[in-house]
Amino acid sequence: MKVFMAKCRAFGLGKLMAGVAALAMGLVLAVPALAESMVGAPAPWGMGLQPSGGVIKERISSFNSMVFWIITVITIFVLILLAYCVWRFREERNPVPSTTSHHTGLEIAWTVIPVLILLVIAIPSFRLLYFQDRAVDADMTITVQGRQWYWNYTYADHGNFTFDSYPIQEADLKPGQIFKLSVDNELVIPVGASIRVLTTGHDVIHSFFVPALGIQKYTIPGRTLETWMRADRPGIFYGQCNQICGTNHWFMPIAVRAVPRAEFDTWVADAQKRFAQADGSAPVIAAAPASQDSLQIAEARR
Amino acid sequence: MANPSYAHHDDHHDHKPGFVSRWFFSTNHKDIGTLYIIFSLVAAVVGIGISLLMRLELMYPGMQIFSDGQMWNAYISAHGLIMVFFVVMPALIGGFGNWFVPIMIGAPDMAFPRMNNISFWLLVPAFMLLAASLFVGEGPGAGWTIYPPLSDSTFHSGPAMDLALFSLHLAGASSIMGAANLVTAFLLLLAVPVLAGAITMLITDRNFGTAFFRPEGGGDPVLFQHLFWFFGHPEVYIMILPGFGIISHIISTFILILPGFGMISHIVSTFSKKPVFGYLGMAYAMVAIGGIGFVVWAHHMFTVGLSLQTQSYFVFATMVIAVPTGVKIFSWIATMWGGSMRLDTPMLFAIGFIFLFTVGGVTGVVLANAGIDQVLHNTYYVVAHFHYVLSLGAVFSIYAGFYYWIGKMCGRQYPETLGKVHFWMTFIGVNLTFFPMHFSGNQGMPRRYPDYPEAFWGWNYVASIGSLISVASFLFFFYIVWVTLRSGAKAAANPWGAGATTLEWQVASPPPFHTFEEIPRMR
Numbered sequence: 056m057k058v059f060m061a062k063c064r065a066f067g068l069g070k071l072m073a074g075v076a077a078l079a080m081g082l083v084l085a086v087p088a089l090a091e092s093m094v095g096a097p098a099p100w101g102m103g104l105q106p107s108g109g110v111i112k113e114r115i116s117s118f119n120s121m122v123f124w125i126i127t128v129i130t131i132f133v134l135i136l137l138a139y140c141v142w143r144f145r146e147e148r149n150p151v152p153s154t155t156s157h158h159t160g161l162e163i164a165w166t167v168i169p170v171l172i173l174l175v176i177a178i179p180s181f182r183l184l185y186f187q188d189r190a191v192d193a194d195m196t197i198t199v200q201g202r203q204w205y206w207n208y209t210y211a212d213h214g215n216f217t218f219d220s221y222p223i224q225e226a227d228l229k230p231g232q233i234f235k236l237s238v239d240n241e242l243v244i245p246v247g248a249s250i251r252v253l254t255t256g257h258d259v260i261h262s263f264f265v266p267a268l269g270i271q272k273y274t275i276p277g278r279t280l281e282t283w284m285r286a287d288r289p290g291i292f293y294g295q296c297n298q299i300c301g302t303n304h305w306f307m308p309i310a311v312r313a314v315p316r317a318e319f320d321t322w323v324a325d326a327q328k329r330f331a332q333a334d335g336s337a338p339v340i341a342a343a344p345a346s347q348d349s350l351q352i353a354e355a356r357r
Numbered sequence: 358m359a360n361p362s363y364a365h366h367d368d369h370h371d372h373k374p375g376f377v378s379r380w381f382f383s384t385n386h387k388d389i390g391t392l393y394i395i396f397s398l399v400a401a402v403v404g405i406g407i408s409l410l411m412r413l414e415l416m417y418p419g420m421q422i423f424s425d426g427q428m429w430n431a432y433i434s435a436h437g438l439i440m441v442f443f444v445v446m447p448a449l450i451g452g453f454g455n456w457f458v459p460i461m462i463g464a465p466d467m468a469f470p471r472m473n474n475i476s477f478w479l480l481v482p483a484f485m486l487l488a489a490s491l492f493v494g495e496g497p498g499a500g501w502t503i504y505p506p507l508s509d510s511t512f513h514s515g516p517a518m519d520l521a522l523f524s525l526h527l528a529g530a531s532s533i534m535g536a537a538n539l540v541t542a543f544l545l546l547l548a549v550p551v552l553a554g555a556i557t558m559l560i561t562d563r564n565f566g567t568a569f570f571r572p573e574g575g576g577d578p579v580l581f582q583h584l585f586w587f588f589g590h591p592e593v594y595i596m597i598l599p600g601f602g603i604i605s606h607i608i609s610t611f612i613l614i615l616p617g618f619g620m621i622s623h624i625v626s627t628f629s630k631k632p633v634f635g636y637l638g639m640a641y642a643m644v645a646i647g648g649i650g651f652v653v654w655a656h657h658m659f660t661v662g663l664s665l666q667t668q669s670y671f672v673f674a675t676m677v678i679a680v681p682t683g684v685k686i687f688s689w690i691a692t693m694w695g696g697s698m699r700l701d702t703p704m705l706f707a708i709g710f711i712f713l714f715t716v717g718g719v720t721g722v723v724l725a726n727a728g729i730d731q732v733l734h735n736t737y738y739v740v741a742h743f744h745y746v747l748s749l750g751a752v753f754s755i756y757a758g759f760y761y762w763i764g765k766m767c768g769r770q771y772p773e774t775l776g777k778v779h780f781w782m783t784f785i786g787v788n789l790t791f792f793p794m795h796f797s798g799n800q801g802m803p804r805r806y807p808d809y810p811e812a813f814w815g816w817n818y819v820a821s822i823g824s825l826i827s828v829a830s831f832l833f834f835f836y837i838v839w840v841t842l843r844s845g846a847k848a849a850a851n852p853w854g855a856g857a858t859t860l861e862w863q864v865a866s867p868p869p870f871h872t873f874e875e876i877p878r879m880r
Binding site: 096105129130134141144161184281294298301 | 427
């Protein structure tokens with residue numbers, strides 16, 4: 056808070072900005088996770104982005120903070136101009152209107168200055184876009200498939216096992232679990248690993264969205280999309296389906312658990328026994344499951 | 358200036374046809390405009406009624422009002438389609454456009470009066486089809502964006518979706534015919550046929566076994582999204598551009614800068630002698646927004662797996678729109694600067710519009726960054742953004758236009774104090790409804806959810822309280838309309854004084870059935 060206040064004074068914007076800064080604290084600051092294990096979930100009355108669980112989200116947050124300050128200053132500037140006009144140029148105070156209707160310098164200024172501001176935004180924006188597109192050297196690959204209304208995950212690099220992830224009904228919740236966010240089988244990943252995420256479709260379009268990891272991609276029938284994520288601290292990161300997909304759209308949450316490498320290896324060994332292999336020896340990366348299901352659907356239609 | 362003598366000399370030619378031929382077979386632009394405005398109000402009751410149900414549902418976690426997600430999905434789809442196609446478009450283009458474009462340019466009527474009539478009468482069955490679709494089977498629950506495969510026959514097998522699609526077809530045909538009359542609505546003529554093509558393909562996918570959008574037949578669901586947004590994005594600008602026009606017009610009038618101008622078509626006219634601040638800049642900005650509006654559509658699709666180059670282009674193009682938008686905002690402020698303002702209700706709504714549109718504009722700059730959009734796409738942040746530009750932008754300009762012209766249209770002036778109360782109620786209500794949505798969106802709350810994790814409760818509750826105030830202000834608006842029509846003071850030909858110099862203020866209030874029987878002479 057103090058840092059913010061000092062910054063505001065440095066800008067010379069005075070008390071007004073201080074008030075805005077107080078509001079903005081909640082809006083833009085990604086709270087650094089000090090605890091051993093963090094929880095990436097919405098907070099009651101939360102105003103800003105969720106805390107960052109990994110590098111992609113950290114970069115999104117810091118870029119978002121920059122843009123936030125720019126747009127806040129612009130909005131307040133417009134508000135002040137409007138307020139001044141209303142106060143100074145009403146009929147009673149200014150009975151004779153000016154006849155000025157042109158000012159070339161001013162018009163050039165309010166065209167060129169926004170262009171410059173946009174340039175300031177655009178450069179880091181493109182940098183972020185290129186960074187978050189794909190993993191440079193992915194450590195492992197996970198295939199994500201959205202289905203009505205649960206998720207299916209396949210670990211292609213760990214023996215190709217696959218499992219479904221369903222939401223937990225209210226009656227079955229255990230202590231510590233969150234209704235409408237917790238799932239029975241979490242997507243477990245090792246901390247610090249860059250994970251290539253391939254999304255494929257199955258029935259309708261869904262969206263794999265985990266805010267705290269800064270990842271979102273549609274799962275589209277007939278297509279395989281690539282993106283990536285990395286959790287840089289252990290914890291659990293919740294998300295929800297983010298593309299309208301039918302009656303239970305609101306009840307197909309996502310839970311990603313990031314654990315230390317050793318723990319991950321133990322989990323994998325166990326999971327290989329518990330969960331079935333995906334589709335025999337066929338590579339999971341291809342959209343094969345999607346097209347098969349689609350064929351079944353086409354069959355059923357006839 | 359126009360010759361003021363026709364304020365009276367037309368009255369004795371004022372033969373009105375009988376009720377049926379006047380209102381059902383109407384070819385009179387003013388009567389058709391009135392029909393559009395009444396229609397828009399009726400549709401607004403339905404659309405806003407649904408939004409009240411939605412906010413009541415979201416007031417607390419858990420399912421309160423809707424029986425399941427599908428019913429919810431059907432109602433939110435109807436809300437979106439109704440507000441876009443049956444409230445905002447009819448009010449701005451069909452209502453004010455029909456009423457005032459011919460008068461302002463001194464024309465006796467629209468160029469194609471019969472087409473004008475069928476344009477309106479297609480809208481009525483379109484609305485009935487959409488309303489019916491809610492009560493057939495499981496309803497059309499695919500959102501107003503009707504993305505396949507959710508909207509195809511596998512996942513929406515009943516006739517409800519077909520009814521909704523046919524409704525869109527009729528509404529589109531209606532828009533095209535209405536737009537053909539207004540030269541400046543050429544944007545619509547470019548955009549709507551693309552929607553018609555897309556939904557035709559969707560209908561044949563659903564009913565005749567084609568596979569334009571079905572991957573198992575070689576089709577592509579993403580193709581639909583490209584087509585939809587190629588229409589959908591210009592569409593939102595089409596909704597806001599007439600709004601821009603009304604706002605310029607009102608501000609220039611109220612500030613007594615000569616002469617008032619603004620409705621887009623008015624720009625086409627050459628009658629203005631002294632423009633508002635930066636006339637050329639304003640006109641170019643409008644053209645730029647309309648033009649660039651056609652090449653930014655895929656910013657709705659940053660998460661569908663577009664290539665990096667594609668995304669980069671759409672980020673860039675979208676940001677460019679901020680420049681002409683800024684030109685308009687600052688030119689409006691410069692128009693007020695040094696003016697002599699009357700803060701009557703239309704001016705309040707115009708100033709409110711400028712501020713709220715600024716808020717919606719800057720959040721648009723945030724969303725334009727595909728990098729940030731990764732965590733905001735489809736969240737309530739987006740809902741907040743587009744309601745700031747539409748619900749608060751387009752709707753505020755509709756209210757501004759209504760108060761500005763109601764005296765002209767019905768011959769009775771609205772009660773000023775009640776108008777001001779209505780402005781403040783609306784301003785507080787809509788801000789309380791939509792501003793907190795930025796927060797829930799930042800926190801990751803997805804849109805189109807009837808139920809949510811408890812952590813999202815707080816801001817949802819505030820938004821629901823805000824919506825109650827907004828709905829109350831809407832009902833209060835009906836009360837004002839009733840008071841105005843019943844006992845409003847008789848409106849003079851020009852109630853706004855020296856600033857109002859356009860042609861509509863030279864004719865009587867209300868104008869005679871045939872406004873101009875000879876071409877008005879301008880000096």
